[in-house]
Amino acid sequence: SYELTQPSSVSVSPGQTARITCSGDVLAKKYARWFQQKPGQAPVLVIYKDSERPSGIPERFSGSSSGTTVTLTISGAQVEDEADYYCYSAADNILGVFGGGTKLTVL
Amino acid sequence: EVQLVESGGGLVQPGGSLRLSCAASGFTFSSYWMSWVRQAPGKGLEWVANIKQDGSEKYYVDSVKGRFTISRDNAKNSLYLQMNSLRAEDTAVYYCARMNSGYDPDYWGQGTLVTVSS
Numbered sequence: 001s002y003e004l005t006q007p008s009s010v011s012v013s014p015g016q017t018a019r020i021t022c023s024g025d026v027l028a029k030k031y032a033r034w035f036q037q038k039p040g041q042a043p044v045l046v047i048y049k050d051s052e053r054p055s056g057i058p059e060r061f062s063g064s065s066s067g068t069t070v071t072l073t074i075s076g077a078q079v080e081d082e083a084d085y086y087c088y089s090a091a092d093n094i095l096g097v098f099g100g101g102t103k104l105t106v107l
Numbered sequence: 108e109v110q111l112v113e114s115g116g117g118l119v120q121p122g123g124s125l126r127l128s129c130a131a132s133g134f135t136f137s138s139y140w141m142s143w144v145r146q147a148p149g150k151g152l153e154w155v156a157n158i159k160q161d162g163s164e165k166y167y168v169d170s171v172k173g174r175f176t177i178s179r180d181n182a183k184n185s186l187y188l189q190m191n192s193l194r195a196e197d198t199a200v201y202y203c204a205r206m207n208s209g210y211d212p213d214y215w216g217q218g219t220l221v222t223v224s225s
Contacts, residue, residue, distance in 0.1 A: 033211050035152070042202060042215040043144075043152065049209060086152050093210040094166050096142065096154030 002026050004087050004099035011105040018074040020102045022087030025068055032070040033088045034063060036081075037101075043086065047072060074104075082106045109133040109214045111203050116219030123193050123223070129186040129203030129216055137161075137181035140206035143188050145199035146218075153199075156188065157206065171197075193223045 004024040012018045022032060031050050035043035045054055047063035050070055060075045074081055087099040115127040127143070143155040156167045156177040165177050176189040186203050200220050204212035 031209070035212075037152075042217050043212075044215075045211060045213050048211040048213070054213065084151075088152075088154075088212070090154075090210060094157055094164075096144075096157065096168075096212075098144075098152040098154060101151040 002091060002097060004089060004097055006085075006087060006099035006102045008100070009103045009105065011107070012077050014079055014106055015076055018077045018081070018104055018106070020072045020085050020087075020104065021069055022071070022099045023069045024089065024097075024099075026089050026091055026097070027065065027070055028068045030089045030091065030093065032063070032065065034061075034070075034072045035086045035088060036083045037086065038083045046085075077104070077106045079106050109205065111205065111214060111216035113201065113203055113216045113219040116201065116221045118222045118224065119193055120225050121194060121223055124189070124191045125193065125221060127188040127190065127201055127203075127219060127221070129188075131184045131186065131203075131205070134205070136179075136184040140210065141177075141179060141186045142204045142206055142212055143177060143186075144202045144204055144212070144215075145197075145221075146202070147196070147199045150199075155201070158186070190221070193221075195223050197221065198223045 034047040037043040050065040051063040090096045110132045112130045158177045174192045178187045200218040202218045205214045207213045
């Protein structure tokens with residue numbers, strides 16, 4: 001088995017840059033994805049292939065990778081970005097695993 | 108517009124069974140891998156199972172192997188999760204998700220709640 005490790009919480013003021021990390025051995029070989037989940041809603045894909053942004057996702061969301069750690073960066077975080085964020089990867093692209101999630105507070 | 112609508116959740120006793128369904132529309136269902144992901148109340152996301160386009164390959168998280176079965180009916184644009192020998196720890200919202208060509212879960216349904224309790 002394998003796992004992904006995220007900080008449980010990150011807090012920033014509006015307009016500041018928020019960075020959320022995710023670490024795990026599988027990330028050295030496989031892409032990471034990032035999901036945003038707001039209370040009572042389904043997750044939304046915000047980053048795939050470590051750093052690609054799906055259409056409709058604001059440019060302030062970006063991703064980067066270095067070795068076994070990936071980072072989700074929200075530049076100029078806004079109050080509406082307050083949510084839980086999960087990283088995800090998959091061994092052999094099939095056996096999925098999520099990080100434990102990070103609660104982002106913007107206030 | 109891609110839509111995924113789960114159904115079949117509810118209250119079941121420990122040891123019981125339940126079958127979840129996911130109705131897909133707005134895309135060519137038979138061309139995509141599909142997934143089930145769950146989320147226990149107040150907890151994080153957990154990948155549960157994946158199935159290949161033609162159903163020939165299926166993969167499961169260790170905790171559900173031998174108890175859960177993922178399947179699909181491409182003629183009905185539907186994904187299923189048969190859950191047997193249910194335990195209290197299986198209590199969760201169950202989401203179906205489409206996996207795109209990069210194996211990214213790019214579209215999700217709104218989920219269906221399964222509660223295992225006596």
